[in-house]
Amino acid sequence: MKPLVRKEQVPHTAQSRDIGRDAGQDLGRDIARGTGQARPITMGRPREFDVDKALDEAMEVFWRHGYEGATIAELTGAMGINPPSLYAAFGSKEGLLKAALDRYSQKRNECMAEILDAPTAREVAERLLLKLADLQTDPQNPPGCLLVAGGLACGVGSENIPFELAAHRAQTEDQLRERFIRAREEGDLADDSDPAALARYLSAVIAGIGVLASGGATREQLREVASVAVKAFDE
Amino acid sequence: MKPLVRKEQVPHTAQSRDIGRDAGQDLGRDIARGTGQARPITMGRPREFDVDKALDEAMEVFWRHGYEGATIAELTGAMGINPPSLYAAFGSKEGLLKAALDRYSQKRNECMAEILDAPTAREVAERLLLKLADLQTDPQNPPGCLLVAGGLACGVGSENIPFELAAHRAQTEDQLRERFIRAREEGDLADDSDPAALARYLSAVIAGIGVLASGGATREQLREVASVAVKAFDE
DNA sequence: CCACTTATGTAGCTGTCGCTACAGATGTAG
DNA sequence: CTACATCTGTAGCGACAGCTACATAAGTGG
Numbered sequence: 001m002k003p004l005v006r007k008e009q010v011p012h013t014a015q016s017r018d019i020g021r022d023a024g025q026d027l028g029r030d031i032a033r034g035t036g037q038a039r040p041i042t043m044g045r046p047r048e049f050d051v052d053k054a055l056d057e058a059m060e061v062f063w064r065h066g067y068e069g070a071t072i073a074e075l076t077g078a079m080g081i082n083p084p085s086l087y088a089a090f091g092s093k094e095g096l097l098k099a100a101l102d103r104y105s106q107k108r109n110e111c112m113a114e115i116l117d118a119p120t121a122r123e124v125a126e127r128l129l130l131k132l133a134d135l136q137t138d139p140q141n142p143p144g145c146l147l148v149a150g151g152l153a154c155g156v157g158s159e160n161i162p163f164e165l166a167a168h169r170a171q172t173e174d175q176l177r178e179r180f181i182r183a184r185e186e187g188d189l190a191d192d193s194d195p196a197a198l199a200r201y202l203s204a205v206i207a208g209i210g211v212l213a214s215g216g217a218t219r220e221q222l223r224e225v226a227s228v229a230v231k232a233f234d235e
Numbered sequence: 236m237k238p239l240v241r242k243e244q245v246p247h248t249a250q251s252r253d254i255g256r257d258a259g260q261d262l263g264r265d266i267a268r269g270t271g272q273a274r275p276i277t278m279g280r281p282r283e284f285d286v287d288k289a290l291d292e293a294m295e296v297f298w299r300h301g302y303e304g305a306t307i308a309e310l311t312g313a314m315g316i317n318p319p320s321l322y323a324a325f326g327s328k329e330g331l332l333k334a335a336l337d338r339y340s341q342k343r344n345e346c347m348a349e350i351l352d353a354p355t356a357r358e359v360a361e362r363l364l365l366k367l368a369d370l371q372t373d374p375q376n377p378p379g380c381l382l383v384a385g386g387l388a389c390g391v392g393s394e395n396i397p398f399e400l401a402a403h404r405a406q407t408e409d410q411l412r413e414r415f416i417r418a419r420e421e422g423d424l425a426d427d428s429d430p431a432a433l434a435r436y437l438s439a440v441i442a443g444i445g446v447l448a449s450g451g452a453t454r455e456q457l458r459e460v461a462s463v464a465v466k467a468f469d470e
Numbered sequence: 471c472c473a474c475t476t477a478t479g480t481a482g483c484t485g486t487c488g489c490t491a492c493a494g495a496t497g498t499a500g
Numbered sequence: 501c502t503a504c505a506t507c508t509g510t511a512g513c514g515a516c517a518g519c520t521a522c523a524t525a526a527g528t529g530g
Contacts, residue, residue: 063388065391066386066390069388070390074391153299153300154301155300158304166450169450201463203443204444204460205443207442207443211404212442214401215404231466
């Protein structure tokens with residue numbers, strides 16, 4: 001597992017436990033950021049594959065097999081590239097996961113915007129859970145949620161993966177907490193309610209739905225779960 | 236990954252997708268069942284390690300690192316035995332996991348008995364969630380729940396692991412559904428309530444708590460989640 | 471044209487994975 | 501005692517994991 005550095009090398013193995021950061025220090029040019037903006041103008045041979053398309057494929061592999069279950073061979077196969085291209089663009093398997101997670105969260109945040117626009121806290125919860133019930137049983141992609149199925153517990157040498165996933169999950173919880181704080185200020189939620197607890201509760205239900213979906217639950221079953229879950233907002 | 240059978244051998248690699256079953260066909264004598272009953276009397280050299288103690292150690296390793304993240308070396312190290320002893324007793328890494336899961340479920344069912352004895356459905360839910368909030372943050376064992384952290388998505392060659400875990404999770408859901416059906420018959424739950432949906436909802440919250448715990452949530456935070464979650468039973 | 475920079479494909483490296491052959495140890499059955 | 505059956509430790513098997521050296525291709529800037 002030890003990165004087997006032969007001579008010496010820029011230590012991009014520096015155990016960056018700090019999770020909020022972007023991908024590691026630039027090695028090569030810059031760790032390809034899959035934000036889709038046309039690359040300004042660069043020197044050297046241009047990249048021949050579309051980073052975002054490749055990330056979508058990698059995301060699917062991680063999603064279906066988890067971080068440790070996804071092999072470089074399978075990833076490169078799905079991405080349509082060879083290992084050196086992967087390592088030049090993303091630095092490492094972990095770097096690739098981080099990039100895929102960023103892209104995953106980005107897509108997720110697009111949905112979140114309109115969900116958070118719902119007029120009441122209860123309606124935010126309802127829209128969110130129903131939306132996720134649909135997304136996590138969409139035959140278009142693997143069942144469940146990448147942020148849960150990616151790996152809650154990993155072997156030695158991949159200890160930060162679970163942290164990475166947890167950090168991305170926390171984003172949603174943060175957004176919900178902020179929204180519920182606002183809801184309380186607006187009188188939508190009772191004064192004695194606890195926005196943080198509500199957000200954490202929803203975060204748990206979201207994760208739970210992801211687990212059920214991974215286990216093969218149907219869309220209708222998850223929708224029922226959502227219906228029951230929002231009752232907690234009715235007092 | 237392919238089990239690399241050299242000559243020929245009893246095909247205990249038979250992809251036993253049927254999840255309800257016991258460990259594979261007997262190879263050697265019998266796949267050690269960790270039920271603790273004194274082994275009646277047997278021939279050959281007696282086993283020198285305590286199967287249940289060893290299973291407890293293996294359980295902890297799977298719990299902390301997941302199925303794929305747990306290596307044979309780490310497992311045998313924790314169990315205090317060498318690989319041949321492991322394989323003689325449990326057949327394979329997957330067989331060991333199954334045995335550990337059975338032991339996990341067994342312990343869990345002991346708790347469940349008194350929880351299901353609670354007088355009302357709501358109280359069942361409350362006791363259960365609070366109990367799990369405590370268990371999953373018990374510093375005695377890894378955070379979270381083995382049935383969730385063990386692996387929701389695995390690589391090729393370990394496809395049945397997630398099914399295995401899901402089957403064990405379903406046990407709890409089944410128990411809850413039965414209990415809630417009884418609750419409705421007793422008038423404790425409304426006639427128009429859906430015991431299956433309530434059980435599935437609770438199952439989701441349980442899994443969600445496991446995910447939060449894996450991510451480092453504190454006991455108090457999980458207890459708050461439990462408090463919010465049971466409100467869904469208040470109508 | 472020539473330097474320089476970066477991406478690509480082939481081939482292969484080292485470490486570790488799950489697992490096992492084998493010989494010796496330790497029990498029961500007769 | 502001799503057979504037989506099973507467990508245990510040492511040592512190591514083949515397969516594959518993540519990753520990279522190297523030569524070549526394909527761009528930029530002068």
